[in-house]
Amino acid sequence: MATMVQAIRMALHYGEKHLEVKDIFGQDVGPPLGGVFTATQGLKTTWNSPLDERGIIGTAIGIAMTGERCVCEIQFADYIFNTIDLLKLAGNNLWASHGQFPLPLVLMTPNGAGIHGSIYHSHSFDTWATRIPGWKIVSPSNALDAYGLMLSAILDPNPVFYLKPKALLRVKSKEKIPGEPESEKELKERIDAPIGLERENWKARWPKLELYTVPLGKARLVEEGTDITVVSYGRSLVLCEKAIQNLDISVELIDLRSLYPYDWQSIKKSLQKTGRILFVNEDTEVSNFGEHLAYRCTKEAFYDLLVPPTVLAGKQVPGIGLHPNLESATVPQISDIKKEIEKLVHSSL
Amino acid sequence: MALDSKKNTLTDQKLLQIHDLMVKARVTEERLIHIYKQGLGYFWIGGPGEEAFSVPLGLLIDKGQGKNKDWLYLHYRALPTLIAMGLDMESAFRTMFNKATDLSSGGRNFVNHYSIPKWNVAPITSVIEVQYSMAIGTAYVQKKEKGNKSLTVVTGGDAGSHESDFASCLIWSSRPKKELPILITVQNNQWGISTSYDEQHGSKSIAERAKAFQIESYVIDGNDPIKCYHTLKTAIKSIRKNRKPIFIEAKVSRLYGHSSASGANYVQEPCCIKNFEAFLIKKKLITKKQIKDIWERYKETAKKIQQKIMKEKDPQAESIWQHVYFKEDASDWRKF
Numbered sequence: 001m002a003t004m005v006q007a008i009r010m011a012l013h014y015g016e017k018h019l020e021v022k023d024i025f026g027q028d029v030g031p032p033l034g035g036v037f038t039a040t041q042g043l044k045t046t047w048n049s050p051l052d053e054r055g056i057i058g059t060a061i062g063i064a065m066t067g068e069r070c071v072c073e074i075q076f077a078d079y080i081f082n083t084i085d086l087l088k089l090a091g092n093n094l095w096a097s098h099g100q101f102p103l104p105l106v107l108m109t110p111n112g113a114g115i116h117g118s119i120y121h122s123h124s125f126d127t128w129a130t131r132i133p134g135w136k137i138v139s140p141s142n143a144l145d146a147y148g149l150m151l152s153a154i155l156d157p158n159p160v161f162y163l164k165p166k167a168l169l170r171v172k173s174k175e176k177i178p179g180e181p182e183s184e185k186e187l188k189e190r191i192d193a194p195i196g197l198e199r200e201n202w203k204a205r206w207p208k209l210e211l212y213t214v215p216l217g218k219a220r221l222v223e224e225g226t227d228i229t230v231v232s233y234g235r236s237l238v239l240c241e242k243a244i245q246n247l248d249i250s251v252e253l254i255d256l257r258s259l260y261p262y263d264w265q266s267i268k269k270s271l272q273k274t275g276r277i278l279f280v281n282e283d284t285e286v287s288n289f290g291e292h293l294a295y296r297c298t299k300e301a302f303y304d305l306l307v308p309p310t311v312l313a314g315k316q317v318p319g320i321g322l323h324p325n326l327e328s329a330t331v332p333q334i335s336d337i338k339k340e341i342e343k344l345v346h347s348s349l
Numbered sequence: 350m351a352l353d354s355k356k357n358t359l360t361d362q363k364l365l366q367i368h369d370l371m372v373k374a375r376v377t378e379e380r381l382i383h384i385y386k387q388g389l390g391y392f393w394i395g396g397p398g399e400e401a402f403s404v405p406l407g408l409l410i411d412k413g414q415g416k417n418k419d420w421l422y423l424h425y426r427a428l429p430t431l432i433a434m435g436l437d438m439e440s441a442f443r444t445m446f447n448k449a450t451d452l453s454s455g456g457r458n459f460v461n462h463y464s465i466p467k468w469n470v471a472p473i474t475s476v477i478e479v480q481y482s483m484a485i486g487t488a489y490v491q492k493k494e495k496g497n498k499s500l501t502v503v504t505g506g507d508a509g510s511h512e513s514d515f516a517s518c519l520i521w522s523s524r525p526k527k528e529l530p531i532l533i534t535v536q537n538n539q540w541g542i543s544t545s546y547d548e549q550h551g552s553k554s555i556a557e558r559a560k561a562f563q564i565e566s567y568v569i570d571g572n573d574p575i576k577c578y579h580t581l582k583t584a585i586k587s588i589r590k591n592r593k594p595i596f597i598e599a600k601v602s603r604l605y606g607h608s609s610a611s612g613a614n615y616v617q618e619p620c621c622i623k624n625f626e627a628f629l630i631k632k633k634l635i636t637k638k639q640i641k642d643i644w645e646r647y648k649e650t651a652k653k654i655q656q657k658i659m660k661e662k663d664p665q666a667e668s669i670w671q672h673v674y675f676k677e678d679a680s681d682w683r684k685f
Binding site (some may be wrong): 022057082094 | 421
């Protein structure tokens with residue numbers, strides 16, 4: 001089965017072959033590297049930009065202004081902060097121009113912790129992204145969704161923020177990407193660039209991929225349950241999946257997939273069934289996006305709640321430390337999620 | 350400061366056209382200032398003092414929609430350029446009164462913040478530098494297309510050149526073998542709100558920075574419409590042919606200060622229109638009486654337009670939900 005990064009690469013190939021993506025660019029996105037996580041190896045329309053995040057976002061806006069579709073990359077979410085006013089501008093371009101200038105662009109960036117990336121390769125941008133209206137924001141938790149969300153992002157006429165959970169990029173899929181070859185070995189030989197001098201003349205041999213989309217704004221019901229609802233996305237979703245295994249509690253697990261617009265109806269319906277809800281993500285806990293969701297639960301489903309809606313998020317500290325003890329103390333771990341679920345289910349109002 | 354008539358190769362008709370448009374733009378701006386001072390508008394910011402550069406620029410644009418026409422990333426002092434391209438006075442007043450009929454933003458944005466897709470005029474923002482990084486993308490698309498002769502124009506002020514987007518524009522537009530068909534301009538009025546140019550710039554000129562990237566660069570008197578026209582015409586012709594960037598720094602005046610925030614009062618700096626009128630009179634192309642008539646005619650028109658636009662519809666509260674996403678105004682995302 002394909003890894004998530006292979007799935008993203010295949011989606012980008014599908015995009016440039018069938019969906020009119022004409023430029024995929026960013027720092028080290030083009031040959032020879034094809035992205036620091038290899039997400040853009042072997043693609044036809046990739047190119048290397050200067051190491052200039054503002055230039056990358058500005059250029060993407062300019063390309064989209066003409067109606068052409070592009071996918072740009074910021075190498076790590078940690079390095080996107082100096083572009084925040086351009087992100088605001090991309091989000092308000094349509095609104096400020098009274099609907100006259102849509103921006104069909106995709107911005108992808110590796111996001112979050114889990115690879116011991118220290119202070120500047122571990123940060124999450126989830127909540128920051130949700131503070132910028134006009135963007136759609138997605139983050140996949142598995143390879144198939146990574147493929148489907150990327151194709152939906154490319155097809156969407158709005159700016160779409162595609163947060164790649166970097167700790168999941170090498171995780172293999174449980175399901176086949178439509179058109180993926182039968183054997184992993186064959187897929188690797190076809191689309192993974194060789195290391196060393198062979199790379200110079202290497203060309204990808206793409207499988208015959210098929211269109212598969214995951215609608216933006218729609219969550220996925222991962223597990224049905226009756227005692228508590230757990231809502232997560234990206235890397236944290238996988239941790240939640242592990243946390244609920246062998247737990248003597250019936251957990252309804254929802255993969256949000258789209259942070260904005262988010263699937264409120266799925267959240268609400270589940271909460272009304274279970275009466276308990278936990279939101280899990282890695283971003284820092286103060287003014288966390290999960291807090292907004294928890295607030296909305298209180299506001300719209302107060303009389304269905306058996307316990308206060310709860311957010312389990314990253315600690316409000318300036319960075320994520322390198323040592324495993326520091327990283328695991330900073331962002332939610334499987335044991336933290338388990339504990340929180342147990343606490344909520346065993347407590348009552 | 351007198352203009353040098355020997356360097357003029359423009360036809361009499363072109364000179365008079367430029368003068369007429371400069372006056373039209375100035376009268377429009379002065380009426381907008383008047384509206385602010387009457388307490389009828391929230392804010393004014395605009396381009397009095399930049400007409401000698403901006404009007405010729407507007408006249409030289411290959412205007413239209415799409416990749417094969419010129420693209421413009423303008424700053425908020427660009428009304429004279431748009432007037433020269435054919436923008437009516439009404440449009441300016443609609444932005445001032447933030448009317449629902451304002452096609453650029455529907456009453457959402459400040460005065461003189463235009464967005465005009467039919468002429469490839471990208472939304473003008475209050476942020477003084479972002480246009481320099483966005484323009485790269487459009488110029489890149491134009492460069493890719495074989496046979497495309499169009500270019501991207503990006504304008505800004507000297508304070509905008511402090512920001513890193515200006516450096517981005519120079520870097521990205523001059524990459525070896527990937528040079529972009531882009532005209533980069535700075536209308537240097539020597540001020541960033543209340544901070545003087547001399548306090549903040551160690552370089553002799555802003556053009557020095559462009560030269561460091563091997564970009565053909567010019568520093569010109571932005572109060573001389575003839576010089577501006579010739580320089581712009583030559584630069585634009587060259588970019589259309591050679592598909593490489595050119596930088597122009599035009600030294601202009603700022604005749605009403607930064608904006609209404611600094612009072613919007615007339616400042617004693619060289620006035621490009623007065624200078625140009627002295628030149629036209631000396632050349633016997635126009636009389637004082639004819640000049641006065643032009644000013645009066647536009648002033649009278651502006652007054653009437655003000656009264657008309659004030660009666661137009663205001664935006665409605667519910668309209669805030671429109672255009673958050675493209676054609677998705679009624680979607681579930683906003684049902685809180």
